[in-house]
Amino acid sequence: MRLPEGAHHIGGAPYDDEEGPDQEVVDPSTGEVLWTYPAATPRTVDRAIGAAEAALPGWAAATPAQRSGVLHALAAELDRTAEELAQTETAQAGKPIRLSREFDVPGSVDNVAFFAGAARRLDGMAAAEWSGAHTSTVRREPVGVVGSIAPWNYPLQMAVWKVLPAIAAGNTVVLKPAETTPLTSLALAEACRRAGVPDGVVNVVNGPGPLTGEALVASPRIAMTSFTGSTAAGRHVAALAAANGTRLHLELGGKAPFVVFADADLDAAVRGAVAAALINSGQDCTAATRAYVHRSAYDSFVSGVADLMASVRLGPTRDEDTDQGPLASSRQRDRVAAMVEQAVADGARVVTGGRAPGGELAAGAYYEPTLLVDAAQRSAVVQSEVFGPVLAVLPFDTADEALALANDVPFGLAASAWTRDVFLAQRASRELAAGTVWINDHIPIVSEMPHGGTRGSGYGKDMSIYSFDEYTQLKHVMSDITGQAHKAWQDTVFRTR
Numbered sequence: 211m212r213l214p215e216g217a218h219h220i221g222g223a224p225y226d227d228e229e230g231p232d233q234e235v236v237d238p239s240t241g242e243v244l245w246t247y248p249a250a251t252p253r254t255v256d257r258a259i260g261a262a263e264a265a266l267p268g269w270a271a272a273t274p275a276q277r278s279g280v281l282h283a284l285a286a287e288l289d290r291t292a293e294e295l296a297q298t299e300t301a302q303a304g305k306p307i308r309l310s311r312e313f314d315v316p317g318s319v320d321n322v323a324f325f326a327g328a329a330r331r332l333d334g335m336a337a338a339e340w341s342g343a344h345t346s347t348v349r350r351e352p353v354g355v356v357g358s359i360a361p362w363n364y365p366l367q368m369a370v371w372k373v374l375p376a377i378a379a380g381n382t383v384v385l386k387p388a389e390t391t392p393l394t395s396l397a398l399a400e401a402c403r404r405a406g407v408p409d410g411v412v413n414v415v416n417g418p419g420p421l422t423g424e425a426l427v428a429s430p431r432i433a434m435t436s437f438t439g440s441t442a443a444g445r446h447v448a449a450l451a452a453a454n455g456t457r458l459h460l461e462l463g464g465k466a467p468f469v470v471f472a473d474a475d476l477d478a479a480v481r482g483a484v485a486a487a488l489i490n491s492g493q494d495c496t497a498a499t500r501a502y503v504h505r506s507a508y509d510s511f512v513s514g515v516a517d518l519m520a521s522v523r524l525g526p527t528r529d530e531d532t533d534q535g536p537l538a539s540s541r542q543r544d545r546v547a548a549m550v551e552q553a554v555a556d557g558a559r560v561v562t563g564g565r566a567p568g569g570e571l572a573a574g575a576y577y578e579p580t581l582l583v584d585a586a587q588r589s590a591v592v593q594s595e596v597f598g599p600v601l602a603v604l605p606f607d608t609a610d611e612a613l614a615l616a617n618d619v620p621f622g623l624a625a626s627a628w629t630r631d632v633f634l635a636q637r638a639s640r641e642l643a644a645g646t647v648w649i650n651d652h653i654p655i656v657s658e659m660p661h662g663g664t665r666g667s668g669y670g671k672d673m674s675i676y677s678f679d680e681y682t683q684l685k686h687v688m689s690d691i692t693g694q695a696h697k698a699w700q701d702t703v704f705r706t707r
């Protein structure tokens with residue numbers, strides 16, 4: 211991995227703000243401090259917004275083909291440095307190297323490549339003479355300078371999801387990554403420069419939410435805030451944005467249900483649940499967190515998941531054979547441990563896991579894959595986001611009950627249904643309250659399809675051409691085609707004939 215030259219990236223160059231409080235980037239698998247940097251103060255945030263403002267007219271006026279060209283170059287540049295990006299992501303976020311190499315980095319490259327193409331498909335609606343006296347056209351225009359805030363769970367992917375649809379549509383961006391994982395966002399900004407993205411189109415400021423994030427969100431000079439993070443912080447950000455009437459896109463927390471009907475392929479469901487609960491140590495907003503299993507399959511499902519979880523290999527993040535790394539920080543590991551303790555106090559039973567491993571892994575923020583049963587639907591572990599490798603399994607008797615329990619949380623980001631009954635699958639896909647519903651799978655995403663939530667999980671879409679609805683505004687242009695000085699509709703206002 212390579213450390214950045216400056217703490218921030220403004221106007222195409224590294225930038226440091228010596229007045230900001232020091233922040234540490236820690237490898238959560240060892241506790242080693244990788245980098246210390248001074249956070250961006252509001253003055254630096256203003257400077258970055260200024261750079262984005264200066265770059266906006268030129269970038270917005272570039273042809274789609276020009277924007278597409280540099281974004282294709284960016285995808286190639288990221289691909290060329292894929293191994294370095296994977297090593298950096300693994301070090302700062304505690305991801306097993308296999309996950310960084312096979313999911314985070316290629317997923318990010320693919321997303322950039324998708325938006326390089328999509329930049330040429332920013333069509334308005336076809337022209338027509340709706341009034342009979344005018345030709346109406348719809349222009350799809352950029353909104354302006356976008357302030358983007360990203361979380362630490364998939365630092366590079368989240369940065370790409372925030373930045374790419376915005377710049378493909380002709381906006382310029384100031385991105386604030388999570389303060390604990392700034393390295394791959396700075397690497398993305400550097401790659402933008404090398405790929406020929408004009409200076410100031412992508413700026414990165416690093417620092418804590420209350421200092422750096424709030425300065426960005428509260429600025430009246432940004433046209434839009436795009437936020438991905440927890441529901442609590444998202445609501446706070448929404449209140450700040452509301453003070454200026456700033457456009458808002460919120461991708462918030464999740465609490466995905468995993469519904470296993472009586473006729474499901476049980477082997478597939480067991481493997482699916484373990485993979486979907488443990489991916490990225492469960493720090494995935496769409497992770498399977500609550501499995502509702504038909505009572506006839508419940509015992510087999512619980513023992514199958516327990517066996518498979520017990521075979522998952524925790525280990526050093528750079529080891530190719532490691533299945534699960536640490537949590538992203540010791541703070542997050544402690545939060546997960548406290549929620550499992552609370553679940554047990556509330557009546558849940560730990561079938562496997564439920565503790566931090568000792569021995570060689572004790573210095574890292576590790577937590578064992580954890581299976582809970584007997585948790586009550588109303589308990590915190592079923593209702594709130596744990597964001598760790600923890601799955602609760604609850605039984606149900608009827609499809610009505612399963613779907614009602616699945617929807618009975620404040621979130622609505624993702625859900626899955628496991629069944630071989632085509633009608634039940636259709637019903638579940640209609641009735642599950644979520645932005646994504648998988649049938650007989652859980653987790654896969656594709657750049658071409660939208661990702662985003664409903665209810666407490668926020669609104670608006672990342673990825674896909676649907677994200678252009680967030681990052682563009684429609685302008686109706688109505689052109690008179692009669693050439694007459696006296697227009698018929700004006701007789702309603704003043705009768706001149």
Ligand code: NAD
Pocket residue numbers: 359360361362363368386387388389417418419420422423424427438439440441442443444446447461462463464494495595597623662663667
């Ligand atoms: P978080 O809300 O603590 O932080 C997210 C970002 O917001 C960070 O950059 C943080 O510095 C910033 N922030 C925090 N307080 C702020 C404030 N007052 N003003 C401005 N910015 C502020 O979330 P996290 O712990 O970094 O990430 C985990 C959360 O993100 C989980 O809830 C997860 O579900 C969610 N998430 C959602 C999606 C999605 O697509 N819906 C994707 C990934 C993560």
